[in-house]
Amino acid sequence: MKPFEVLLDQQTIARRIREIGQQISSDYAGKSLVLLGVMKGAVVFLADLMRVINLPVEIELVSASSYRAGKKPSENLFVEGIDKLRLANRDVLIVEGIVDSGRTAIAIEEAVRQQEPGSIEIVTLVDKPGSHRSALSIKYKGFTVGNEFVIGFGLDNTQKYRNLPYIGRMVDTE
Ligand code: IMP
Ligand code: MG
Numbered sequence: 001m002k003p004f005e006v007l008l009d010q011q012t013i014a015r016r017i018r019e020i021g022q023q024i025s026s027d028y029a030g031k032s033l034v035l036l037g038v039m040k041g042a043v044v045f046l047a048d049l050m051r052v053i054n055l056p057v058e059i060e061l062v063s064a065s066s067y068r069a070g071k072k073p074s075e076n077l078f079v080e081g082i083d084k085l086r087l088a089n090r091d092v093l094i095v096e097g098i099v100d101s102g103r104t105a106i107a108i109e110e111a112v113r114q115q116e117p118g119s120i121e122i123v124t125l126v127d128k129p130g131s132h133r134s135a136l137s138i139k140y141k142g143f144t145v146g147n148e149f150v151i152g153f154g155l156d157n158t159q160k161y162r163n164l165p166y167i168g169r170m171v172d173t174e
Contacts, residue, residue, distance in 0.1 A: 004151060004161075004168035008143060013125075013153060013167065016142045017045070020123065021052030023140060024093070028055055031091040032118065038108060039063040040162065041097025044154035045125040045142075049095065060085050062111075064104045077107040087115040093139075096124040097154045102136040126150060126167070143167075 024033075033053075037046040039061055050059060062081040092112050099105050105122055112120050121139040130147055151157050152164030161168070 002157070003171040005171055006166050007145070007150060007169040008153075008167040010166050013142070014048070017048050017125075018052050020140050020142060021049055021054075024049075024123070025054040028053075028091060028093075031055075032089065033057045034087065034090045034092050035059045035095050036085075036087075036092055036108070036112065037061045037095045038097070038104065041154050041156070042095045042125070043097075044162070045097055046095050049123070062108060064107060077103055079107055079111045082108070082111045082115075085115070087112055087117045089116070089118045091119045092117045092121075094120065094122045096122060098126040098128065098150070099124045099136070099138060099141075100128050100131045101133040102131075103133065105136060105138075106134065125153065126155070 033055055035046060035050055035057055037043060037059060046059065050057060062079060064077050064079050066077055094105060094108055094112065096105055109120055109122070123140040124138055125142040127138060127141040127144050128147070129144060149157065149170045150167050151161035151170060152167045154162050155167070156162045157170060
């Protein structure tokens with residue numbers, strides 16, 4: 001195991017998710033809310049968030065991955081699972097574990113928009129505003145972090161640590 005330290009403990013995260021859930025419950029009362037979780041990083045947040053929203057919510061899951069054309073890392077993102085969804089006129093809330101450059105959120109927003117939903121917004125558990133590469137409007141955010149790598153509560157480092165029940169910060173030991 002690489003060393004890490006606790007950044008946000010379980011109680012702090014739970015309290016914040018409850019607040020966001022209450023806000024969403026009041027903002028979306030009477031609407032047709034679909035929580036669109038972005039795998040894999042959002043699954044833990046989504047599971048907790050949906051249980052503190054006091055509305056008849058539906059959930060869907062999509063996944064996003066970068067793909068490479070040839071040797072150069074492509075700027076394009078491949079979004080999987082949106083085509084078969086029926087989002088027309090629905091109020092879609094994209095649920096992210098973490099927003100870094102914002103490329104993933106923008107690609108998903110773009111794909112959702114093609115289905116002509118009633119509205120599209122973004123909620124993320126963690127935001128890294130210092131890393132956004134283009135203007136991005138995030139309606140709800142749990143926590144803001146700086147230029148550091150965080151793990152746990154769904155967030156990974158090479159697919160590990162997603163199961164940590166809190167958010168940690170990788171510690172540089174050189
Ligand atoms: P984007 O740059 O906003 O498109 O985010 C791309 C992806 O990078 C996120 O969905 C995460 O999977 C990953 N990522 C970025 N920063 C972190 C971090 O601090 N911890 C874990 N994953 C991260
Ligand atoms: Mg990752």
